[in-house]
Amino acid sequence: MIIIKSLAFLGTFAMCQFDPNDISMSGSFGSVTIDNQVYNQVSFRPEIPIGNLGIGLDLYFYIDGEGNFYKENWDFSNTKAGYRTILDKIYYVRWGRPTDQVYVRAGALLHSTLGNGILVNAYSNAMEYPQIKRIGLDLKASASGIDFEYIQSDFKRIPGLMALRLSGEVMPKVSLGFSVATDRNQIAGLPDRDDDKYPDIFDHFPDDNNAYDEALVNEEAWRDTWNSSVDTANFPFEDWFNQLPLNHNNYNPNDNKNSDAISAFSFDLVYKLNSSMNLYSQFAQLIGETENPAIEDNSLGMGLVPIGLQARFGPINLKAELRSNSRNFIFNYWDRSYDVTRVAYDYDNAKIITRESQLYRYGKMSGIYTEIYANVYNLLTIGMGYQDLTGEQWYDDLEDYIDDSNRSLNGSIDVNTSIIPRLKMAKLFYMQNNVENPFSFDKTPSTVYGYDLSFKINSNMILLYKSRTTFVDFGNGIESVNSAQFETQILFN
């Protein structure tokens, strides 16, 4: 069993250390608990560029209190183990840059957007790295005037996202795009530590990939009992065994009811105004069913951006959209947090809850979406996203829609710390999604804020401090939950 204790946010931070333009390397210290034994973790994350090729590695070592290495992650005893050992150390491999004719990135995906993002926007498959290492693919190619893009979030397990886009110029300055996206089985997103297809909650042995059923442990002994004491001709073993009062596992990963897909398609039209400005329209339809407790029609809805503008003015990047959607739809369905919101298990009601099943909460709405990123005199990078939609919002107590607003506000400030001695990084962020008025700053479960600070202790050692505040409703009002993390990082330049 592996529990990553203090590395929860480390992955996302270490990514920022990469400078893809030349060889760069970062490393870190942390602690990890494996089989109830605490190990110190030392890791190195270099990117090695070879021409068009770039390889990002994640080399890590676990050392116990007596200085012994945990060797299981470095097993070259046979070909299969050696292959696994090497594959496990590759963070990503890329070929080219996103703007090249051919661009391929395999492994960790940090920011993948399909077209103008109505379906797939800023998707990352590395939100749970390093606990869950997904091997994804983002491939872009253009040939004979057709642009092609394919994204797959994982090749090791059933992926939460497979998406394809084709686009091409239909008249001067105007291009037409078509995209499809699917999550073949959202339920496959339930945590499964031992990867035996039995999610942890349905696995009697969640850390043993050869066992999943307590009743089966003594199967052979029960078979002997059956042989000696039962009318075996008229009472087959399976039938007899299954009616024994043992802890049988009734979950069957191959059962159709444990599979639930969601798909979507979209069209978009882009008009190039000039080299720094695009106008666009996009339309998307989600395909699947939600689980509205009160209304019969459960088919998923569609969303439309009749007009959007994307522009870059020097240091300012701007995006503005008019948005309008039917019931049972949200924009950017596959977003940054998709892998962590794909599916959850409701213990109170013993029920699997997919993201798709909750879409009924979003009624018919229309409004605006804007985002702006600005670099202020190289001192600060300010980012702000704001969505203001009005229309129907699901109200649990009434089991019906009410007229309401759905607003979201995201903001972040990155301080360029090169002007402040010793301070290596300073970042503040605030986020609140899908509330009536985010400017009243009422705390809700969708509120997250925090900051990251890192200090240079000497030329190659950095101390990192991260603070996060979230809000949880434990049933008697909203309470804040604070988490703080310390990390020591070593830089090799």
Ligand SMILES: [Ca+2]
């Ligand atoms: Ca399992």
Ligand SMILES: [Ca+2]
């Ligand atoms: Ca198991």
Ligand SMILES: [Ca+2]
């Ligand atoms: Ca479905």
